[in-house]
Amino acid sequence: MLLWARFGDSTMYLLHVLTLALKLSALTFGGCAAQMDVTDAPFAFEGIVDEFGGSNVPSLPKGTNTTATVKVKRLLFDNDTLSQIVGETVTIRLPAKTLVTKRGQDLLFFVSGLSFGATMAFADIGEKLPSELPGVTADAAKRVVAKWVDKARVQAMGSKSIYFLGRVDVSPSSISSQPITEHDPQWAVAHITRLWAFSKGVPKSIPLYFPQSRDQSWVRCPKFKKGDWGFWIARQAPDGLKGALPANVFTTLDAKDFVKDLDRIGALLKALWPTTIRKK
Amino acid sequence: MLLSLALSTFLIAHHRQQPLPPPSSVRIVDVIPKSLSGETNQDSEPSLAIGKAGKGKWLAISAFTPDPAGGELAPLYVSDDGGATWNLNCVIPGGGDVGTSDVTIGFGTGSDLYITDLRGRQPFGHVFLDVIKLADFRSVDPAIDLRPGQLREQVDQPAVVVASTTTDGVATNRLFIGLNDFSAAQGHTSTIDFADQPIFRLETRNTSSQDGPEVRVATIDSGWTYAAFYRWINKNDPREDGNTRINGEVVVRRDNTFGNDAHPFSQLVGKDGKSGISAAPKLSVVWGANIGSQRIGGSLALAIDPRKPADPEMPNVVYLAYGSDNGKDSSPYQLHLCRSTDGGKSWTEITGIPHTANAVNASIAVTTSGIVGFLYQSFDSNSRTWSTYLYRQSDSASDSEPLLLSQFSESTTPNIRDPQNNKFFHPYLGDYAALSTYGDSFLGVFCAGNQAKLANFPLVKDLNQVFSRNFDPITGSMTDIHRNPIKDAKTNRSVSGLSIDPFFFRIDN
Numbered sequence: 001m002l003l004w005a006r007f008g009d010s011t012m013y014l015l016h017v018l019t020l021a022l023k024l025s026a027l028t029f030g031g032c033a034a035q036m037d038v039t040d041a042p043f044a045f046e047g048i049v050d051e052f053g054g055s056n057v058p059s060l061p062k063g064t065n066t067t068a069t070v071k072v073k074r075l076l077f078d079n080d081t082l083s084q085i086v087g088e089t090v091t092i093r094l095p096a097k098t099l100v101t102k103r104g105q106d107l108l109f110f111v112s113g114l115s116f117g118a119t120m121a122f123a124d125i126g127e128k129l130p131s132e133l134p135g136v137t138a139d140a141a142k143r144v145v146a147k148w149v150d151k152a153r154v155q156a157m158g159s160k161s162i163y164f165l166g167r168v169d170v171s172p173s174s175i176s177s178q179p180i181t182e183h184d185p186q187w188a189v190a191h192i193t194r195l196w197a198f199s200k201g202v203p204k205s206i207p208l209y210f211p212q213s214r215d216q217s218w219v220r221c222p223k224f225k226k227g228d229w230g231f232w233i234a235r236q237a238p239d240g241l242k243g244a245l246p247a248n249v250f251t252t253l254d255a256k257d258f259v260k261d262l263d264r265i266g267a268l269l270k271a272l273w274p275t276t277i278r279k280k
Numbered sequence: 281m282l283l284s285l286a287l288s289t290f291l292i293a294h295h296r297q298q299p300l301p302p303p304s305s306v307r308i309v310d311v312i313p314k315s316l317s318g319e320t321n322q323d324s325e326p327s328l329a330i331g332k333a334g335k336g337k338w339l340a341i342s343a344f345t346p347d348p349a350g351g352e353l354a355p356l357y358v359s360d361d362g363g364a365t366w367n368l369n370c371v372i373p374g375g376g377d378v379g380t381s382d383v384t385i386g387f388g389t390g391s392d393l394y395i396t397d398l399r400g401r402q403p404f405g406h407v408f409l410d411v412i413k414l415a416d417f418r419s420v421d422p423a424i425d426l427r428p429g430q431l432r433e434q435v436d437q438p439a440v441v442v443a444s445t446t447t448d449g450v451a452t453n454r455l456f457i458g459l460n461d462f463s464a465a466q467g468h469t470s471t472i473d474f475a476d477q478p479i480f481r482l483e484t485r486n487t488s489s490q491d492g493p494e495v496r497v498a499t500i501d502s503g504w505t506y507a508a509f510y511r512w513i514n515k516n517d518p519r520e521d522g523n524t525r526i527n528g529e530v531v532v533r534r535d536n537t538f539g540n541d542a543h544p545f546s547q548l549v550g551k552d553g554k555s556g557i558s559a560a561p562k563l564s565v566v567w568g569a570n571i572g573s574q575r576i577g578g579s580l581a582l583a584i585d586p587r588k589p590a591d592p593e594m595p596n597v598v599y600l601a602y603g604s605d606n607g608k609d610s611s612p613y614q615l616h617l618c619r620s621t622d623g624g625k626s627w628t629e630i631t632g633i634p635h636t637a638n639a640v641n642a643s644i645a646v647t648t649s650g651i652v653g654f655l656y657q658s659f660d661s662n663s664r665t666w667s668t669y670l671y672r673q674s675d676s677a678s679d680s681e682p683l684l685l686s687q688f689s690e691s692t693t694p695n696i697r698d699p700q701n702n703k704f705f706h707p708y709l710g711d712y713a714a715l716s717t718y719g720d721s722f723l724g725v726f727c728a729g730n731q732a733k734l735a736n737f738p739l740v741k742d743l744n745q746v747f748s749r750n751f752d753p754i755t756g757s758m759t760d761i762h763r764n765p766i767k768d769a770k771t772n773r774s775v776s777g778l779s780i781d782p783f784f785f786r787i788d789n
Contacts, residue, residue: 059367059419078770080318080320081316084760112349112353113353116348116355116368116369117313179469182577183381216378217407220377235404241406245405253405255377
């Protein structure tokens with residue numbers, strides 16, 4: 001945001017972002033394109049296998065080779081709740097296809113939560129070898145993993161999605177809604193000026209519907225105001241889900257679908273550049 | 281019959297002549313486990329299920345809690361030792377960034393647990409209802425969808441009650457899911473979803489185009505089943521502050537065979553000849569208004585006295601709690617507790633209960649000895665303090681001052697109560713809390729600020745019995761798993777370690 005304020009001009013801003021993307025070329029995607037399934041995981045860490053078949057939680061019995069205990073070496077995702085688990089020994093429920101075979105293995109574990117009591121257990125979605133992670137420092141490693149995830153998200157987008165750099169030039173307007181419910185999304189529409197399109201079919205001005213409500217159901221959805229800019233992954237409802245919104249409108253309901261962080265925008269541009277980038 | 285009515289009237293008139301003895305024991309437990317000591321979520325809107333087959337030891341709690349790792353299976357809190365220790369298992373599909381949306385739970389006849397929830401992710405604005413089941417409440421495998429392929433959407437506040445019924449000598453589970461279904465014709469939105477049978481519309485009269493969100497069901501072993509809902513009769517245009525005043529009534533309906541009467545829920549008939557009795561005819565709420573940081577929009581609870589009446593012709597006593605103001609902005613929103621001794625035909629308010637003004641989250645339950653418990657959370661606007669009370673009343677005695685289970689100032693949860701902070705969402709504490717019974721004990725759950733100070737838990741002598749998560753005994757702030765101050769993962773800066781947690785309690789009378 002500060003950069004935007006400093007440059008105050010979309011062309012300058014784009015030049016900056018593109019330069020940033022080129023500078024970031026040293027942080028490669030690690031040749032992980034064939035293993036993107038693990039990037040569905042919401043959390044990841046590097047750990048050393050303590051006991052193959054081990055378990056520290058009552059709900060996962062020991063000795064079945066479907067579990068392992070792992071000492072957490074470093075985190076690969078930011079997570080407020082789990083930020084202090086480095087050095088802890090956690091239990092992992094292994095997937096059917098796993099790299100875990102013995103004590104002492106150093107692996108990257110991509111996991112979701114499973115059970116949390118006196119100790120904690122995770123459901124392992126997949127592993128990678130540390131050699132696939134060139135980042136040396138914890139922050140660098142986190143950045144690399146974040147790029148894996150961003151790239152996977154872009155690759156997973158269907159034909160009903162568009163992605164673009166843009167800016168909210170006019171204050172969003174509210175749309176009246178019925179019925180009265182605690183979960184009223186309180187829809188608003190933001191008309192976003194396209195700065196740079198990276199997919200087909202991105203109009204110059206994109207009306208984007210978003211929920212203004214701070215109800216629990218909608219609070220984490222991105223909310224926009226005049227002056228916001230960034231990278232949007234905007235999605236259109238598939239045919240079977242039309243009805244809650246006017247036909248063919250775009251929404252950005254997942255917090256991950258609006259990226260403001262310059263570093264990540266740069267990585268996204270780099271991921272998209274070779275094949276799909278389109279000039280304004 | 282007349283003698284029984286006269287006796288009931290006498291008892292009601294004289295029930296507050298003696299004070300109830302204090303509880304024989306009190307247990308209050310923050311259900312956040314030790315391994316999640318660093319969490320600062322707004323874990324609001326709890327529900328509680330007690331497994332009878334577990335002799336009061338099997339417990340489950342739901343709340344607006346996300347998978348700590350950020351996954352799409354929302355957690356369930358479970359305990360198999362009567363609530364002394366709790367595990368959080370990620371088993372509810374459809375979790376979002378703050379867990380599922382409205383979620384309630386109920387045990388079946390064994391260790392099986394039924395869950396109804398609105399999914400935490402709403403693709404393209406669609407709010408989907410899930411009805412799911414765990415074969416065992418302690419399972420760490422995802423709950424199974426009971427209606428695969430049948431998506432229901434645009435409903436609000438599903439609340440499940442599971443009754444055990446016997447068919448041909450075989451015990452089966454009968455689900456009642458009270459909900460507000462916006463797809464209903466003619467604004468008859470108050471609905472019961474039986475999960476495996478066609479839905480049933482409770483509303484029979486004209487409405488303002490819809491009813492309120494709360495639909496509650498209570499049932500007992502005899503098969504008598506009550507349903508209560510907010511009938512919204514009219515609503516004003518939105519005011520300058522964006523809020524809307526709604527006028528209506530609380531309607532109660534009854535069925536004598538677990539909803540299987542030839543004409544379901546038609547035992548109570550109003551003066552207009554339509555099914556349903558108005559138990560609270562002059563109800564008014566301001567939709568969109570807040571009490572402190574807590575939104576209001578109604579509060580509704582039902583409970584049946586499990587004792588068999590001495591006169592077999594008399595029905596079990598039934599209790600109803602609801603929230604309303606008197607139709608003027610100058611009057612406080614207030615909770616009311618009513619009783620019916622004639623099977624729901626007429627209702628009498630129990631007056632004189634302290635701290636019910638500016639109170640929310642009513643829940644009621646009746647023990648096997650007939651003590652009715654009334655759980656609610658009351659706000660003091662001067663000190664901006666929330667207090668959670670349990671008021672008890674037996675046939676012959678009552679609490680002159682309700683039991684104060686918890687109190688905390690909103691100022692102790694700065695990250696969560698600040699609307700500019702991305703952590704804050706509505707509802708602050710939840711649109712409901714939960715009270716139940718096992719034998720002659722009250723078991724319940726409420727959400728509150730988690731500052732570990734004895735003054736915040738006046739019935740507690742040792743905070744180590746309350747918190748298994750780590751805390752600083754000097755400041756009362758929560759600490760991480762290494763007992764260090766809690767920090768923001770991205771900035772590594774210290775943040776307030778205080779937030780909203782679910783608190784289980786057990787009060788032995």
